[in-house]
Amino acid sequence: MKHRSIHWFRKGLRLHDNPSLTTALETSSKVWPIFILDPYFVKSGNVGINRWRFLLESLCDLDNSFRELGSRLFVIQGSPAEVFLRLFKDWEISQLTFETDTEPYARTRDEEILKIAKQHSVNVIQTVSHTLYDTEKVIKTNGGKPPLTYQRLQTVLSKMSGPPEPVPAPTKSSFKGCDTPIGADHDSMYGVPTLEALGHSSNGLTPVIYPGGETEALKRMEDYLSKEKWICSFEKPKTSPNSLKPATTVLSPYLKFGCLSARTFYYGILAVYQKQKNYTKPPVSLHGQLLWREFFYTAAAGTPNFHQMKGNPVSLQIPWDDNKEYLDAWTWARTGYPFIDAIMTQLRQEGWIHHLARHAVACFLTRGDLWISWEEGERVFEELLLDADYSLNAGNWMWLSASAFFHQYFRVYSPIAFGKKTDPNGDYIRKYLPVLKSFPAKYIFEPWLAPESVQKASGCIVGVDYPKPIVDHAVTSKENIKRMKEARANQGGGGTISSTETGKKPVETKHKLSSSDTVTSSSPRKKQKKLTDFSKK
């Protein structure tokens, strides 16, 4: 008995290494590949125009690929529950296939769809193909908790069998016993909408630098894989945050949307490694980068409220300031620190910035200078990054703000010195902040130090044409290190050891947070420690 199947694209916008799609084709007489434009994302405001454009390009590419196989992609607007209630009936569907998604919204959504499918006797096939490994299995192998250090993840993975090999993309013959009913009204009913149709004006959009879609993803990957020396000597920390051409692959947007399979990339890199005598190793290597992705995906999948501070058991609870003026200055590239403002400009214009550039601006916003919650930065990145990814975004923001994973809070990036190392002439600043383009290299990272004559000659008066620095980094960073130390002391171990020893119910330790914060803010870390203590006894 062959099925009438819907394959539901969400992430995983690709034909290659798409095991649930492959299963649908193998077990069905009819297949409808669909993508649902969920109003949850359309209305949220969390998706900036660059990422919308990337998504629509990816959908067009997917549709074109299906067209070549005699099929089409169906883009449908509406909430998934409503859409499936209708489609299960209209199309007499007996099977639904999709890729497993571990994010909280996706989990809730998919549970609801599973119920609806059950009510309609629709068989559901879900497969893991967004991550290298099944995050649930990793957590299980680690004793039910997600590994919280990279090394720990590596240890756990070494006990498991390697990532499954990628599944080949379907071909015309995959559609031999299985076709897609395509109506004459397909384009008007199910075509990929334009940006304008989604309520976005493409006015002011910068030209496409990173076109969305599987075709571009595979091309980009192959380009890099052909540079075998480069692949084998890749060390992430040695790549430059501010070179004019990206120093890294910029495959992240494609991995985020699943235009590229992490496993395909992983095995592509492996094939190059096997041809060479020497190659770099995790965490700095290219394989290492995919493992970082895995690390944060696993941590996020196994941690409640991973995207926020409250109720998040891995995040330090820090009394950040509420400072709209500073936050706006950071968001809109007006901090008066050219390196920071150039990065924020590139982010807004192009939707991608180098990993270390993210470090610099994230440290600046949070523990380094502005003392604003990482959640605010997370929100801005979520909107502007092409590769904005729930797990990686939250995880890295916690890392940089020294809220979790990274703890050496006294190591603070200098908004002046850090960029100078790889771009002493400030060409990156000149590109993204043209107002400063005539400044001499000596002053371009700290233009407020330039004598008036130099400012005049450069055609840029600091305080008029370009802002004065909103904080004094030398002073603020030292103050913030102290605040960080204090915040840790106020919720760290302290009196908690004795209370566990007595076996009494732990008493809330005093701290400086407002009383409304106390319930969730002081407890998570301590609770976790105590729970493990109790379980040992």
Place this chain on the structure above:
DNA sequence: ACCATGGTTGACTTA
């Protein structure tokens, strides 16, 4: 229970 170890990517000074 306690200590030792290592940690993707700091800045700055000194040799």
Place this chain on the structure above:
DNA sequence: TTAAGTCAACCATGG
């Protein structure tokens, strides 16, 4: 030019 030491002292993990 590059490499090591200092700064001040973090946490998860493993023995």
